[in-house]
Amino acid sequence: xxxxxxxxxxxxxxxxxxxxxxxxxxxxxxxxxxxxxxxxxxxxxxxxxxxxxxxxxxxxxxxxxxxxxxxxxxxxxxxxxxxxxxxxxxxxxxxxxxxxxxxxxxxxxxxxxxxxxxxxxxxxxxxxxxxxxxxxxxxxxxxxxxxxxxxxxxxxxxxxxxxxxxxxxxxxxxxxxxxxxxxxxxxxxxxxxxxxxxxxxxxxxxxxxxxxxxxxxxxxxxxxxxxxxxxxxxxxxxxxxxxxxxxxxxxxxxxxxxxxxxxxxxxxxxxxxxxxxxxxxxxxxxxxxxxxxxxxxxxxxxxxxxxxxxxxxxxxxxxxxxxxxxxxxxxxxxxxxxxxxxxxxxxxxxxxxxxxxxxxxxxxxxxxxxxxxxxxxxxxxxxxxxxxxxxxxxxxxxxxxxxxxxxxxxxxxxxxxxxxxxxxxxxxxxxxxx
Amino acid sequence: xxxxxxxxxxxxxxxxxxxxxxxxxxxxxxxxxxxxxxxxxxxxxxxxxxxxxxxxxxxxxxxxxxxxxxxxxxxxxxxxxxxxxxxxxxxxxxxxxxxxxxxxxxxxxxxxxxxxxxxxxxxxxxxxxxxxxxxxxxxxxxxxxxxxxxxxxxxxxxxxxxxxxxxxxxxxxxxxxxxxxxxxxxxxxxxxxxxxxxxxxxxxxxxxxxxxxxxxxxxxxxxxxxxxxxxxxxxxxxxxxxxxxxxxxxxxxxxxxxxxxxxxxxxxxxxxxxxxxxxxxxxxxxxxxxxxxxxxxxxxxxxxxxxxxxxxxxxxxxxxxxxxxxxxxxxxxxxxxxxxxxxxxxxxxxxxxxxxxxxxxxxxxxxxxxxxxxxxxxxxxxxxxxxxxx
Numbered sequence: 001x002x003x004x005x006x007x008x009x010x011x012x013x014x015x016x017x018x019x020x021x022x023x024x025x026x027x028x029x030x031x032x033x034x035x036x037x038x039x040x041x042x043x044x045x046x047x048x049x050x051x052x053x054x055x056x057x058x059x060x061x062x063x064x065x066x067x068x069x070x071x072x073x074x075x076x077x078x079x080x081x082x083x084x085x086x087x088x089x090x091x092x093x094x095x096x097x098x099x100x101x102x103x104x105x106x107x108x109x110x111x112x113x114x115x116x117x118x119x120x121x122x123x124x125x126x127x128x129x130x131x132x133x134x135x136x137x138x139x140x141x142x143x144x145x146x147x148x149x150x151x152x153x154x155x156x157x158x159x160x161x162x163x164x165x166x167x168x169x170x171x172x173x174x175x176x177x178x179x180x181x182x183x184x185x186x187x188x189x190x191x192x193x194x195x196x197x198x199x200x201x202x203x204x205x206x207x208x209x210x211x212x213x214x215x216x217x218x219x220x221x222x223x224x225x226x227x228x229x230x231x232x233x234x235x236x237x238x239x240x241x242x243x244x245x246x247x248x249x250x251x252x253x254x255x256x257x258x259x260x261x262x263x264x265x266x267x268x269x270x271x272x273x274x275x276x277x278x279x280x281x282x283x284x285x286x287x288x289x290x291x292x293x294x295x296x297x298x299x300x301x302x303x304x305x306x307x308x309x310x311x312x313x314x315x316x317x318x319x320x321x322x323x324x325x326x327x328x329x330x331x332x333x334x335x336x337x338x339x340x341x342x343x344x345x346x347x348x349x350x351x352x353x354x355x356x357x358x359x360x361x362x363x364x365x366x367x368x369x370x371x372x373x374x375x376x377x378x379x380x381x382x383x384x385x386x387x388x389x390x391x392x393x394x395x396x397x398x399x400x401x402x403x404x405x406x407x408x409x410x411x412x413x414x415x416x417x418x419x420x421x422x423x424x425x426x427x428x429x430x431x432x433x434x
Numbered sequence: 435x436x437x438x439x440x441x442x443x444x445x446x447x448x449x450x451x452x453x454x455x456x457x458x459x460x461x462x463x464x465x466x467x468x469x470x471x472x473x474x475x476x477x478x479x480x481x482x483x484x485x486x487x488x489x490x491x492x493x494x495x496x497x498x499x500x501x502x503x504x505x506x507x508x509x510x511x512x513x514x515x516x517x518x519x520x521x522x523x524x525x526x527x528x529x530x531x532x533x534x535x536x537x538x539x540x541x542x543x544x545x546x547x548x549x550x551x552x553x554x555x556x557x558x559x560x561x562x563x564x565x566x567x568x569x570x571x572x573x574x575x576x577x578x579x580x581x582x583x584x585x586x587x588x589x590x591x592x593x594x595x596x597x598x599x600x601x602x603x604x605x606x607x608x609x610x611x612x613x614x615x616x617x618x619x620x621x622x623x624x625x626x627x628x629x630x631x632x633x634x635x636x637x638x639x640x641x642x643x644x645x646x647x648x649x650x651x652x653x654x655x656x657x658x659x660x661x662x663x664x665x666x667x668x669x670x671x672x673x674x675x676x677x678x679x680x681x682x683x684x685x686x687x688x689x690x691x692x693x694x695x696x697x698x699x700x701x702x703x704x705x706x707x708x709x710x711x712x713x714x715x716x717x718x719x720x721x722x723x724x725x726x727x728x729x730x731x732x733x734x735x736x737x738x739x740x741x742x743x744x745x746x747x748x749x750x751x752x753x754x755x756x757x758x759x760x761x762x763x764x765x766x767x768x769x770x771x772x773x774x775x776x777x778x779x780x781x782x783x784x785x786x787x788x789x790x791x792x793x794x795x796x797x798x799x800x801x802x803x804x805x806x807x808x809x810x811x812x813x814x815x816x817x818x819x820x821x822x823x824x
Contacts, residue, residue, distance in 0.1 A: 063726050227452070231765075233768075234790075262636055
């Protein structure tokens with residue numbers, strides 16, 4: 001009897017301890033981290049004992065963590081560098097990190113927490129469009145500011161969001177044009193089942209119809225699903241002699257898709273896959289054996305040859321390890337912290353309306369080349385198309401001569417043809433007819 | 435037409451085989467023992483990570499090792515998951531037999547712990563855990579051995595626990611801050627890891643112009659059949675299998691007849707967990723390997739066992755194949771193609787075309803399952819007999 005009682009007690013205490021220690025460990029990793037305190041040493045910051053709090057809101061757990069944690073690293077590196085160089089307006093930046101847990105309502109909840117409880121000056125965050133759509137009402141109702149680092153489907157232009165990833169005309173549309181010219185006119189569209197792939201595919205279908213291509217089929221996988229056999233059968237039936245597969249799958253499904261595509265004997269020579277969510281980081285996790293020869297369209301590749309990129313890649317590897325890679329969303333996340341800093345310094349304050357106005361026209365020599373913030377809250381960016389090489393890097397096959405101006409409202413979709421966005425002029429706003 | 439039929443059948447069976455190998459362990463744990471084990475998917479995940487580790491070791495050995503590592507990974511995945519399952523049974527589940535709700539919550543909690551463990555496990559953490567376990571267990575043993583434990587347990591227990599935790603945490607923290615960055619970083623991290631099947635499992639064998647059977651799929655089908663045969667032989671041809679079946683049918687009577695029911699429980703649970711490990715190994719050939727791997731399969735696994743009928747392996751087999759084939763036929767739009775394109779069938783063709791995407795096929799399969807369970811609530815092959823409470 002006694003031993004039984006003791007064992008049960010042990011079980012209770014043991015699991016309590018294990019749980020507590022893990023909780024402590026988890027908290028230690030994710031709560032407020034003042035990245036610059038050790039190496040800052042600026043007198044002003046120390047004198048008034050103040051820091052500028054910024055929110056970082058990404059999925060550190062769940063199915064999107066695979067991608068979003070890398071973006072957090074890039075943002076942390078930028079904050080650390082800014083702090084080491086003296087901070088913003090003489091104050092150190094203090095990052096408050098929250099985990100959106102790949103769950104869209106959680107994102108909205110955490111956004112409210114960052115704004116109301118932590119009183120952050122700005123939030124850097126989100127990856128999936130679903131999470132952005134979930135936090136959008138929060139930022140609009142509180143008139144706050146979100147900087148969003150990922151290419152997305154467009155058809156949105158909020159006064160409260162700055163988009164530093166590509167709009168469709170800076171990634172998807174050039175990719176489709178390039179494929180029509182160089183690969184095939186027959187397209188099969190595959191995507192994850194949420195807002196980005198569905199909107200992106202609507203745009204692609206309109207564009208193909210306008211430019212003489214054919215959409216032979218489309219299919220959507222639920223996020224996290226790994227059973228792709230029916231899709232592969234459909235592709236084979238629709239494209240018996242080969243053609244382009246346009247892939248906007250996100251997260252885990254990509255791995256299953258490429259592994260089983262190869263198993264079905266469909267190689268890049270006959271079925272080139274153009275991906276818009278597969279960058280260096282994903283290539284590493286999917287495995288280069290499955291990807292060599294396939295294509296991706298981005299604004300930035302680690303192989304871009306600019307002095308800024310060389311320095312950034314070197315700094316990033318020094319900070320996080322030699323085996324790490326950089327990619328497009330990470331670069332966008334890195335430069336958006338700097339662009340925000342420039343806007344704050346131009347405004348002389350962290351107040352949202354002033355910073356917003358000051359952000360228009362901010363320029364920067366980014367790793368991807370020169371970028372400019374437009375009054376429509378999007379960046380002018382260079383577009384590139386790359387092919388996966390054996391070492392997991394991209395061989396850049398094609399790039400635009402210079403930065404392309406963003407068009408948040410798509411010019412192929414009938415609903416939005418002729419619309420644009422300009423927040424610098426109160427009379428125009430988020431959606432006006434040109 | 436014939437080619438299409440064979441191809442469809444093969445693809446349906448290959449989906450069914452994955453479902454079956456994932457559900458096989460669960461059919462034993464949930465079906466035979468009645469334990470709702472929500473950590474089953476995480477046991478799979480440990481099998482998959484074992485495969486990843488074996489693969490990395492094989493890669494570093496070079497030579498022929500990367501080509502044959504699967505044969506080492508397979509038994510190791512089984513052993514690792516079985517040991518983990520044994521630990522789980524001994525420390526948590528055996529206190530909760532006959533209490534399904536508590537089991538469900540406890541195993542769900544365990545699954546969260548295991549997911550986070552894979553994400554954050556690193557040398558400092560392992561050192562901390564080992565130090566804690568050593569201090570606490572040895573200290574407790576010494577105290578009970580040399581003191582009047584019953585008298586002092588009131589205050590000694592919390593103090594002892596606190597001390598062990600504190601020392602372990604301090605050491606872990608010191609190691610964390612002093613070790614090199616290579617040493618302190620997580621082993622796997624939150625990101626997916628890349629498991630590459632050996633070259634002979636990539637690609638496929640082509641028959642005719644339209645048919646291609648991927649090697650990975652064939653391998654999984656063969657593996658599933660082997661596992662089934664092994665499980666059947668174990669349950670029906672060995673002494674321990676006989677004991678397991680008798681405990682399943684009537685625990686009290688079995689105990690009276692001298693069958694060690696506790697050991698049978700532990701063995702059964704370990705067997706089910708080991709099969710989860712094998713399933714984890716199998717899915718590395720097809721999909722991604724990450725901390726969330728289990729969650730992608732657990733719902734399907736329960737679905738198979740529930741449709742098949744709790745307590746019967748043959749039910750799970752039939753259910754997995756039927757679900758696999760239906761998923762494939764609906765999802766690939768084959769049904770719409772088979773129907774003759776006449777005006778009479780047009781509404782049916784439109785109907786099936788609407789469901790011919792992967793997401794919508796899932797909706798339809800679930801709807802069919804719900805409808806089926808309305809007719810036969812106990813599944814395809816319900817257990818019979820007076821002992822069954824239905």
